[in-house]
Amino acid sequence: MEFQVLLAFSFLLSVFVCYLLLRPHLNRRNHKYLPPSPPLKLPIIGHMHLLGPLLHQSLHNLSTKYGPLFTLNMGSVLCVIASTPHSAKQFLQINELAFIRRIETAAIKRLTYDSSLAFAPYGDYWRFIKKLSMNELLGSRGISNFQHLRSQETQSFMKLLAKKAKTCEVVNVTEELLKLTNNVISKMMLGEAEEAREVVRGVTEIFGEFNVSDFIWLFKKVDFQGFGKRIEDLFFKFDTLVERIICKREEIRKKRNGESRKGEIRDFLDILLDYVEDESSEMKIQRVHVKALIMDFFTAGTDTTAISTEWALVELIKKPIFTPKSSNPKLWKNPLEFRPERFLKNGEGDSIDVRGQHFQLLPFGSGRRMCPGVSLAMQEVPALLGAIIQCFDFKVVDHKTGMILNDVGDIDVDERPGLTAPRVNNLLCVPVERTKCGAT
Ligand code: HEM
Ligand SMILES: *[C@@H]1O[C@H](CO)[C@@H](O)[C@H](O)[C@H]1NC(C)=O
Ligand SMILES: *[C@@H]1O[C@H](CO)[C@@H](O)[C@H](O)[C@H]1NC(C)=O
Numbered sequence: 001m002e003f004q005v006l007l008a009f010s011f012l013l014s015v016f017v018c019y020l021l022l023r024p025h026l027n028r029r030n031h032k033y034l035p036p037s038p039p040l041k042l043p044i045i046g047h048m049h050l051l052g053p054l055l056h057q058s059l060h061n062l063s064t065k066y067g068p069l070f071t072l073n074m075g076s077v078l079c080v081i082a083s084t085p086h087s088a089k090q091f092l093q094i095n096e097l098a099f100i101r102r103i104e105t106a107a108i109k110r111l112t113y114d115s116s117l118a119f120a121p122y123g124d125y126w127r128f129i130k131k132l133s134m135n136e137l138l139g140s141r142g143i144s145n146f147q148h149l150r151s152q153e154t155q156s157f158m159k160l161l162a163k164k165a166k167t168c169e170v171v172n173v174t175e176e177l178l179k180l181t182n183n184v185i186s187k188m189m190l191g192e193a194e195e196a197r198e199v200v201r202g203v204t205e206i207f208g209e210f211n212v213s214d215f216i217w218l219f220k221k222v223d224f225q226g227f228g229k230r231i232e233d234l235f236f237k238f239d240t241l242v243e244r245i246i247c248k249r250e251e252i253r254k255k256r257n258g259e260s261r262k263g264e265i266r267d268f269l270d271i272l273l274d275y276v277e278d279e280s281s282e283m284k285i286q287r288v289h290v291k292a293l294i295m296d297f298f299t300a301g302t303d304t305t306a307i308s309t310e311w312a313l314v315e316l317i318k319k320p321i322f323t324p325k326s327s328n329p330k331l332w333k334n335p336l337e338f339r340p341e342r343f344l345k346n347g348e349g350d351s352i353d354v355r356g357q358h359f360q361l362l363p364f365g366s367g368r369r370m371c372p373g374v375s376l377a378m379q380e381v382p383a384l385l386g387a388i389i390q391c392f393d394f395k396v397v398d399h400k401t402g403m404i405l406n407d408v409g410d411i412d413v414d415e416r417p418g419l420t421a422p423r424v425n426n427l428l429c430v431p432v433e434r435t436k437c438g439a440t
């Protein structure tokens with residue numbers, strides 16, 4: 001239970017960001033019913049000058065000034081920001097269908113092949129893919145089928161830590177966690193560990209950034225941030241990767257000639273390719289859809305899981321010294337303080353879970369568009385974290401001096417822009433193995 005709070009802290013704020021860009025297709029007449037908006041609205045850019053690169057923090061700051069429900073004009077896009085459990089519930093549950101679409105930026109359209117699960121409009125395609133994904137990959141069957149993959153990956157991570165502990169070498173924990181989560185989702189989908197970390201990082205980064213051209217119609221054709229080139233580079237990298245994977249699999253399938261070997265668990269790619277070949281399928285699945293879904297799960301499953309684990313680890317190393325910064329103190333006592341015991345019996349968070357029913361804590365969202373990977377993540381993150389902290393202590397390398405930090409309270413908790421709220425500085429540690437742990 002206590003690890004849930006770890007997830008919560010890193011995502012409590014960022015989860016709202018997913019909903020900030022609600023675009024309720026309001027017409028002019030309805031504007032008079034909109035919630036209040038900050039007075040400093042400029043021509044063309046609207047309120048965009050009030051926002052910094054860490055969007056969730058800017059919005060939090062604005063909400064302390066303008067209340068739990070306020071309106072912003074992001075260029076020509078109208079946004080309503082909801083920041084209390086009550087107002088979140090209004091959007092995510094009571095009026096869910098009116099707000100169920102996600103925003104589509106130029107980057108999202110291109111990099112998801114306009115065919116992903118995560119950004120698809122709510123409709124038949126989304127329903128079909130969602131059901132398929134739950135049945136084959138992310139539901140309880142998929143999670144238990146692939147249990148051995150997760151423990152394999154955890155084991156090799158533990159071995160690495162043990163080895164580095166013996167030689168007193170530095171481990172790039174950020175990188176190793178990303179490798180691990182990348183391998184887990186990759187082996188689940190594709191049966192092998194494909195290296196997609198770099199593309200994934202690039203994609204979650206660019207999805208979380210503002211493209212002026214997306215928000216200001218006047219600049220629709222202008223790309224003065226140079227985003228277009230970055231998108232095309234990422235698209236090319238990913239497309240090459242995924243084409244290689246699919247072609248390789250098609251070769252194998254050709255040789256196999258439709259016969260599956262006995263006892264073989266078909267992975268997600270095989271299942272999808274079966275649909276591609278199936279002329280009679282209720283939903284016509286094409287190659288582009290297969291690519292989009294592979295991209296989807298890589299981006300949705302790698303960074304999220306690794307970064308949650310990293311934040312949790314950082315908080316555990318830092319504890320008990322912590323500087324409260326922001327968030328809503330009316331809901332939680334010292335909300336940014338790392339105090340997992342608040343979720344234990346008789347704590348203020350007793351009986352609150354992360355599955356979208358308690359609107360004061362929504363790390364995985366809520367409603368129909370809630371994260372379908374929640375069960376997988378809630379298996380993977382606590383199990384991994386538990387294994388790590390049971391066997392190892394960590395000496396943390398100071399990113400400024402490159403020396404071991406004397407005071408763990410000094411570990412920074414700075415965030416970098418991006419959809420997955422990553423840390424600015426990578427976590428570099430020298431692990432110290434505890435006695436009689438048996439990691440090796
Ligand atoms: C700690 C790990 C994770 C966190 C914190 C997280 C968080 C989220 C959040 C906040 C959303 C938006 C929900 C909403 O709009 O209501 C989401 C959507 C999604 N997540 Fe996750 N996620 C995690 C892991 C995963 C994993 C492991 C997968 C799959 C491999 C995954 C797949 C997805 C997909 C496909 C969507 C889009 C769903 C839709 O639009 O219908 N996530 N996630
Ligand atoms: C939010 O407000 C705090 C306190 O006034 C300030 O230190 C911080 O820089 C602000 N953050 C953003 C992103 O505006
Ligand atoms: C640690 O890993 C991250 C992520 O792969 C990488 O960007 C960074 O350069 C690495 N840092 C060091 C010091 O190796």
Ligand SMILES: *[C@@H]1O[C@H](CO)[C@@H](O)[C@H](O)[C@H]1NC(C)=O
Nearest residue numbers: 106107211213220223227228
């Ligand atoms: C930004 O918008 C321009 C023009 O629509 C487009 O060419 C570019 O690819 C977009 N970049 C991002 C990151 O959305």
